[in-house]
Amino acid sequence: MTQILERVRFRTLPGTDEAQFIAAAAAISDWAKTQPGFAYRTLVRDGEEWIDLAFWSDLDAAKAASAGFMEANGSSAFMAMIDPESVRMEYLSQMHSAMAA
Template sequence: MTGIIEIVHFRLTSGSSEEDFLEEAKKASRFLQSCQGFVRRHLSKGGDGAWIDHVEWTDMEAARAAADALMKAPSLAAFIAAIDASSAVMAHNRLMLMAE
């Protein structure tokens, strides 16, 4: 089994609405789907207000290229601005087991 799981833990900036953020997250999903190596994405929110963005990639190079492109995409500026950068923690892990 191969693949990379990208996990980002974050909170929204104060003043960002969940509804607006989810609309921007949909735009980000469409962007990510257009990136080479994209497999799937899940976005979840905990009861404490913390979010987890879980993206599966075919390989690390694809994950890095997509992250770089996303940060530079003018159409995703509102998505990026809604994330409290000081709370964001990103990790990349090798996929070891999957059950569906």
């Protein structure tokens, strides 16, 4: 089975406080940890855009979590700070990985 990387690029709304946004992201991580197949999540910034990266055991687990995400988190503080028009999500198959010994 191939591990899946879910990559979501987006911008926050103008005036969003970065510290509050990162705190709100932690609540989403707590939710993600309860989802079957979840492995790892990290949030990075690329200029004006944010990139939310989540690793899943397989595509089915990633898509199941995505399907339930808005129901569970649609009205969350995290989502309230995101420009919905800027969201771009994709699933990528992990082809190689390496970790420190």
